[in-house]
Amino acid sequence: MKETIRNAIYEKYIVPTKEERPDYIGVEIEMPVVDLGGGPVDEKVSINVAEKFTEHFGFIREGYDSNGNLTSSKHQPTGDILSFDCCYSNLELSFGKAKSLFEVKERFEKYIRFLNSEFSGYNYTLTGMGVNPNADINHNEPIQNERYRMLYHYLHSYPQHTDEVDIHFHKRPDFGTFTSASQVQLDVRYDELTDVINVFGLLEPYKALLFANSYLPDYPEFLCVRNMLWEHSMQGYNPHNVGMFAQKLSGVDELIDYIGTQSIYCTMRDGKYVDFTPVTIDEYFSRKNIEGEYFDGESYRKISFSPESGDIEHLRTFKFEDLTFRGTIEYRSSCCQPLSEAMTVAAFHTGLKEMLPELKELLEKDSVIYSHGFSALELQKLLSKRRLPGFLDAEAVERQLTNILDLASLGLKKRGLGEETLLSPLYERAENHTNPAKTMLDGISAGIPIRNYIEQYARI
DSSP: OHHHHHHHHIIIIIGGGGSOOOOOEEEEEEEEEEETTSSOOOHHHHHHHHHHHHHHHTOEEEEEOTTSOEEEEEETTTTEEEEESSSTTEEEEEOOOBSOHHHHHHHHHHHHHHHHHHHHTTTEEEOOOSBOTTTTTSOOOOOSSHHHHHHHHHHTTGGGGTTTSSOOOOSOTTGGGTBOBEEEEEEOOGGGHHHHHHHHHHHHHHHHHHHOOBOOTTSTTBSBOHHHHHHTSGGGSSGGGEEOOSSOOOSHHHHHHHHHTSEEEEEEETTEEEEEEEEEHHHHTTOSOEEEEEEOSSSEEEEEEOOOGGGGGGOOOEESEEEOTTSEEEEOOOBOOOGGGTTHHHHHHHHHHTTHHHHHHHHHTOOSSTTSSOOHHHHHHHTTBSSOOTTSOHHHHHHHHHHHHHHHHHHHHHHTSSGGGGGHHHHHHHHHTOOHHHHHHHHHHTTOOHHHHHHHTTOO
């Protein structure tokens, strides 16, 4: 059985990395919808704006909730998708695979101009923050479709599992409705697969310093609270499903073994999502029956079912470097950025991927943060907070951030498309020892209203 599972994992995740293909970039940007008047988002407003967008740009309607409301639409020529992520106060733009970041930037800005022009009529805006600034005001209810209803139910089941795992669950299981990410997918080849995961894992603490942009008053010590919210929820029931790889991967076989230890928590039967207590892939396929729950249209009902080979398609993880079935690595740890700087996340990762050997050497020899007895996992958590740990030299950290950005810039120059200019805001952040969350909180402390930052981060 174990060999069969390993073969299935190999076919799904590893085989695509062996296929010859051009290098593409996939960009996904989630953004909070904000009522500038300070009220909760009216889902009718969001749906109406999405309908107008779909008609204006010739997108094709694809997704609907159980009430027939639009949840997603797609532009067939480009592959671009507009969708709502988890709820109607979190709008996502996903771009079809592109060769140039400027292609994506041009379409992104065109879409944002239209969307914010429409939202402005309601005194609403899309803004570039990793947590909706009205998180405690909005309704934070899931979209009523199979997937998001299941996810909301699953995340809210944590009180039943507090004695099962060594994890302190937070009390915001609705976090999926108010957190927004900036994600990039880059093609990865078999011979560089584990190097990419290992090296970019070492990079995570530095990324926290550059890209932190999710502040929630419930957890005032964090500049980047998104990752903690994932890790201390039912998504983190199995730590192998979230965050960083705790140890260096020695090769592809170890990666396959690691995937076998990740947990599955949902599948589908007869068109209905079923969720259940997370079970590792290895254990799941060795069981005869799994006990779960599904929504029958009125309430949740118990169900006992037998695992099927196709259930592996429902393995959902939130690793910072997540290997996908497309032969890509999805980089998932970055918050949504101010909209004028939305391409910084994709530019940073794209440039550094081009300089992987040099980045590997730089980080494996790093003595700025990696000479104090802390692992990358521990440092990422420490550097996601408001104050730099006392054992770190701020000027040395700035110099190393600049070294990393210089590598990213060289990588983008190798591509010959002028994309290195997109890194300019990151150099400013490194020089000023700041990031969007810190800039905002420093301003609020000085008496500047948060609305100023909502509007500033909404500009393109």
